[in-house]
């Protein structure tokens with residue numbers, strides 16, 4: 001059984017979108033961080049994004065310039081798996097969302113890491129028990145799922161059936177120590193807590209449009225006007241990416257999902273994937289829902 005004081009060295013697997021953020025948040029809060037990736041090219045891009053994030057975070061006063069400097073000194077990048085694993089207290093895995101890749105990487109690091117290392121995975125859509133056995137220590141393995149780390153700073157803690165109970169309070173403490181709001185998902189459940197609610201909201205919004213009950217703008221208008229939110233479900237899908245929404249929706253074979261996937265596909269086929277391509281349901285950088293007279 002471990003306590004927060006036993007956690008000093010953090011190993012991040014995967015230097016992509018999420019790995020670089022979890023690594024930076026850990027380093028900013030005083031942990032020594034090693035970021036491992038198989039692709040050396042990922043490091044240059046991670047370093048660049050670190051600088052951009054630090055600029056935003058120090059400008060906003062979230063962290064000081066001294067903390068930012070220290071964070072950069074606290075992070076080491078490597079493609080050497082053995083060296084990366086050597087002294088890890090907590091491993092946070094953010095490799096590509098693919099079951100075969102996850103299984104391979106956990107077999108590798110399950111064997112390389114010392115006994116003291118506790119294991120966490122950041123998977124969004126796979127149930128951790130699908131690869132818990134590969135870790136070699138399912139009792140010390142738990143999902144620790146971030147959202148975007150700095151803006152959306154909620155972290156889901158979800159045990160697999162074999163996770164020992166002391167892991168949850170430890171991960172709650174660790175999450176708080178890197179400025180996250182931890183929430184416990186009591187048992188394995190697809191999409192954790194927030195994503196499960198979000199998928200239901202987006203599915204309902206899609207059905208209202210595809211069954212011709214309301215227009216895209218009126219669905220968003222209703223949500224925004226009632227909750228005083230800055231965007232509605234379709235504005236949210238534009239942020240997430242219509243392609244990602246399609247990947248989540250298209251495997252489902254019920255009528256609502258089929259219709260919604262078909263709607264998304266008409267936009268995707270025109271290259272309209274949301275904010276990232278300049279257009280989705282709305283046109284950016286000045287989407288209609290941000291205009292004063294929208295509500």
Ligand SMILES: NC(=O)c1ccc[n+]([C@@H]2O[C@H](COP(=O)([O-])OP(=O)(O)OC[C@H]3O[C@@H](n4cnc5c(N)ncnc54)[C@H](O)[C@@H]3O)[C@@H](O)[C@H]2O)c1
Nearest residue numbers: 014015016017018037038039042094095096097122123124
């Ligand atoms: N992107 C998000 O918004 C988001 C949010 C929450 C959770 N996640 C989860 O985080 C994980 C990573 O997602 P991402 O968006 O950062 O992906 P990404 O594609 O940006 O990065 C993945 C990284 O993993 C590396 N990688 C692949 N195989 C590897 C291996 N065998 N060993 C080490 N590194 C390897 C790749 O080179 C790449 O740099 C996924 O499980 C995803 O579901 C993503």
